[in-house]
Amino acid sequence: MDDPGTIQRWIEGKHTSTHAYVPGSWVERWNRDQSTRLDDYDLAWDGTTHTLDALNAFLRLAPLHAHGQEWTEEERKLTGEYNGVSAYDNPQAALNYGQGAPGKLYAVFEGEPLFVLVPEAAEGAYAVRVIRQVLPLMTEGQFIEWMAQRQVAS
Numbered sequence: 001m002d003d004p005g006t007i008q009r010w011i012e013g014k015h016t017s018t019h020a021y022v023p024g025s026w027v028e029r030w031n032r033d034q035s036t037r038l039d040d041y042d043l044a045w046d047g048t049t050h051t052l053d054a055l056n057a058f059l060r061l062a063p064l065h066a067h068g069q070e071w072t073e074e075e076r077k078l079t080g081e082y083n084g085v086s087a088y089d090n091p092q093a094a095l096n097y098g099q100g101a102p103g104k105l106y107a108v109f110e111g112e113p114l115f116v117l118v119p120e121a122a123e124g125a126y127a128v129r130v131i132r133q134v135l136p137l138m139t140e141g142q143f144i145e146w147m148a149q150r151q152v153a154s
Helices: 006-011 024-033 052-064 071-079 091-098 140-153
Strands: 016-018 081-083 087-088 106-116 125-138
Touching: 006 016, 016 087, 024 052, 052 071, 052 081, 052 106, 071 081, 087 091, 087 106, 091 106, 106 140, 125 140
Parallel strands: none
Antiparallel strands: 016 081, 087 125, 106 125
């Protein structure tokens, strides 16, 4: 958890993630007639259900871009927010992914897998629906200590 706003969204119980992309169906619709009606855009695309915040960001940013123009990474992160969080099915994979990133926090929770994330993300990476948080958010050091305690208890 280190993208701007991710930690605050988690604390507020808004379990969302974001990837840097613009949903293709939204771009197609915008290119057709520049509709600004929310009802003209489907939040579900490519196996993902995007947030209303992502769609609102798209509608705010789309008029600023010429057809085919590249969007910045920050803009793509705003439009790529989806319901569910990116997670790993084992703590070591989560640690390997985030190790060394300043400000990253780790969450231990029960969840329901929604879909497998792209293979490039790593083995055991899923988008999940959070059922309940098991432990408070942890720093990298706290997470490593928790993992060590689990190994001793096993």
